Structures are given as structure tokens and as C-alpha cells.
Amino acid sequence: MTYKNSFREYLGKHGLKATRQREVILDAFLSAGSHLSTEELYRTIREKNPGIGYATVHRTLKLLAESGLAAQRHFGDGHTRYECSSEEQHHDHLICTVCGTIIEFENPGIERLQEQVAARHGFVIEQHRLEIYGRCAGCLVKKEKKQAI
């Protein structure tokens, strides 16, 4: 509810209109898994709403990002991904290079050290991005099993 109202508020304040499509896309975005690409969300939406076009999904996700309700992510496969950002705080990501699992984490120590590094170089931080790529626990187990055979 709060999400929808926040979005409506943003739309109103910017002279944008509340449309059925935006509603549907927001709902789908909220109930779908996190870190979804435009393509993935579009496919999900198309199941129940074949009328909604790819361009509108693309534009609405961008709009959600601009409004602060969603955050864009770029994990290196050539797809922009989006996740909900209004309730959750800043976090960084552990990404499994085998199965694609994404784990979120926060580490105040790392954040603090980043501030120190920036200060040391006279930088003022606007944002940052830390991505750790590797093998998740599950994939490590599978690897062991394979070697055992």
C-alpha cells in the first residue's frame, strides 16, 4: 500500500499520470523476486497482461528508479536489473558465478573504511558499489560430490 501511494505521490508531484499499466507493473515488480531484469519482469507480466508492451515495462522500471522506489543494478551480464529500494537500506552483493544466486549483505566496517579511503584522497562519496563474485555454499558442495565420484 505504502509503495503504491508513494508512487502515486511521485507521479502527481511530477505531472505524470497514474495509469493501469503503471499499477500492474508496480504490482508485478513488488511481488516478483528481486534483481530482475526488464526482460524477466516483462515475461512475468505478459502472462496475465498480454497487452502491456516491453517499452512500457522498460519506462516504468526507469521511472521507479528515478522515484527512488527501485534501484538499478549492473552485475555484468549485459542486463540492467532492478530491486526494491524503499524499505531496505543500502547493501552490497555476493554473487555466485555458478548458479547466479545473489546474497545481500551489509558491513559497517567496510563502509567505514571506504569513507576513510575517500577522505584520504579528498573525495566526497556519492555512492559506491561492492560486488563479490565467487562460489556459493551450495555450489561448493556440488563440486565436492562431483570430485568424489
Add this chain to the structure above:
Amino acid sequence: MTYKNSFREYLGKHGLKATRQREVILDAFLSAGSHLSTEELYRTIREKNPGIGYATVHRTLKLLAESGLAAQRHFGDGHTRYECSSEEQHHDHLICTVCGTIIEFENPGIERLQEQVAARHGFVIEQHRLEIYGRCAGCLVKKEKKQAI
């Protein structure tokens, strides 16, 4: 010298041929600034070697990355960038969102905390990437001057 020999060695071991173009591109890559995009290096090379094509520059940079002599970077403008990687160790980047200046840094404390985070989630790290975006010292000074007027 060492670079050229390393590259020749890599080529030889992989059944690839040492060509004039690859030599020229490696030289240009080594003497040009760091974090250059394919386009930027291509333009530089074209000044003295108009015959060398964009595709060849692209392929050679990819090859240098595969051989370990270069490292690819993605800083969010839609351009893949390359930097020399054989002599310098791992490092992360501070990137000025105003002037584009890139400062490299290493922080063992951050690296250590990353290992801890990964371990806590059962992850084994393969690689990571930390990019801090903000305003560099120079751009902050300029901003102050503007406000003073």
C-alpha cells in the same frame, strides 16, 4: 620488453600468430594512459597506423585480457575499459562523477572484511569489484569557487 615477450609466449602457446598489428596495438596500449576504452585506443593508434581496423583493436584488447596482461573494467558509462595488469596488483577505484578522474587504491582492511563476509555466507571468493563514485578534491574546490561568486 617483458610485456612483449609475455604476449609472444602466450600467442605461441595458444597457436596464435605474432602479427605486426598485435605488436602495434600492444605498444600503444602500454604507452597510452590507463583505463582506456577500445574507441580511445583505436583513435590513438589510427594517428600513426591508419591501416589498423577497429575490430583488430577490439580483438587484441580482448586477447590481452585473456592472456592476463590487461584487465577489463566497467565503470558504468557504456564503455569497456582496459588497463595493464601484470605489474600492478589488485586495486579498486575512486571515480569522480564530475571530471571522470580515476584514482586507484588498495585497502587490506577492506579486503580482509570481504573475506570475512564471504566466509560467513559459505562463499569462496573468485574476484570482486569495489567502485566508489563521488567528487574529487579538484572538483570540490571548483564547486566552492562557484558558490563564492
Add this chain to the structure above:
DNA sequence: CATCTTGTTGAAAATGAAAATCATTTTTGT
């Protein structure tokens, strides 16, 4: 050196995600 095999080159075309276009439709204030 001559010849052969195989990898390379460069121009052009293809690819694919993202963004723009535009005629038509929808929203919203009056």
C-alpha cells in the same frame, strides 16, 4: 626459397539491450 597450412585482418554486416519515435489512446482538471 617455394609451398602449404592455418591464423589474421579489415570492411561490412549482424547482434542485442536500451532508448527514441509517433500515431493513437487515456488520464485528468475544468
Add this chain to the structure above:
DNA sequence: ACAAAAATGATTTTCATTTTCAACAAGATG
């Protein structure tokens, strides 16, 4: 209901990157 302004969706365009392919060059062999 009406008019103005914005949104939609199919399609096209953009732009970095990658592939294609015929001509060419490198390196091995005799």
C-alpha cells in the same frame, strides 16, 4: 463532456560489441 497533456505499444533507431568472410600474412616444412 471537453480539451490539454501525458502515456502507450509497435516499431525503429542507436550504439557498443561481435561476427562474417574473402584476401592476406605468419610460420612450418621440405
